[in-house]
Amino acid sequence: MSGALLQVEDVHTYYGSIAALRGVDMEVNEGEIVALIGANGAGKSTLMMTICGDPRARQGRIIFDGDDITRLPTHEIVQRAIAQSPEGRRIFPRMTVLENLQMGAITSDPAHFEADIKRVFEIFPRLADRLDQRGGTLSGGEQQMLAIGRALVSRPRLLLLDEPSLGLAPLVVKQIFDVIAELNRAEGLTVFLVEQNAYHALKLANRGYVMVNGKIVMSGGGEELLAREEVRAAYLEGGAH
Secondary structure (H helix, E strand, C coil): CCCEEEEEEEEEEEECCEEEEEEEEEEEECCCEEEEECCCCCCHHHHHHHHCCCCCCCEEEEEECCEECCCCCHHHHHCCCEEEECCCCCCCCCCEHHHHHHHHCCCCCHHHHHHHHHHHHHHCHHHHHCCCCEHHHCCHHHHHHHHHHHHHCCCCCEEEEECCCCCCCHHHHHHHHHHHHHHHHHHCCEEEEEECCHHHHHHHCCEEEEEECCEEEEEEEHHHHHHCHHHHHHHCCCCCC
C-alpha cells in the first residue's frame, strides 16, 4: 500500500445557501478500501458527488494522484480513471446489459473491451446469462452487479461505491461485498465506499470515517470503529449484521 491516491482537504459544498459539507478532510491510500458511514442525510453521497465535480466544492481542494481536480469538469475527472457506481444504481433501463457495459467502457481503450467484459462475467456470471436483457427488467441485485460491472470496464484506479447494499436481500449484499473484497485483494483495486450498512462496510474496510451533519466526526481502522461504543450505539443497534 503506497501513499494517498485521493485527498479531500477542508471541502465545503453547498446546495444554494445550505451547507451540505462543512470542512471535510479525508484520504484514500492506493490499494485501500475506505468506508464512509453515517445516517441518511449526513452528506455521504454529497461528498462522493463532489469528488466527481457535481456539485462543485465551494471551498477546499480535492487531489487525485497528486493533481488538483477540484475545478475540473466531471467528464475530465472520469477520464482520470475514477469510476462511480452511484446510489440507486442508475443503469440505463431501456438498454441491454451489453449496451450498459459498453457505456461504461467509453473512456477506456476499445482494444480491451472483450477482455474487460469477460472479466465482468467471471465476477458476475449472472450478467452473462442476461446479456441481451434490458437493464430495467433485472432484479435489484442484478442491477447492482451491472452498475459495478459498468464501472469496472472503465478500468478505474479508484472505484467509488455509493450505497451498494441499498434495498438488497442479505444474501445478495454478502455476494456484492465479497466481490469488492476479492477485487481489492486480487487486483489491488482502491475503493471508496459510502454505506448506511455500517457493519458490512467497516468489516470490509481497512479504514473508516463517520460523518454527521456534513462533518467527519470520527476516523480509524475498520475493526477499531466497529468496536467503539458510540459507533455501535448509533449505527449497529438492532443487529445490523
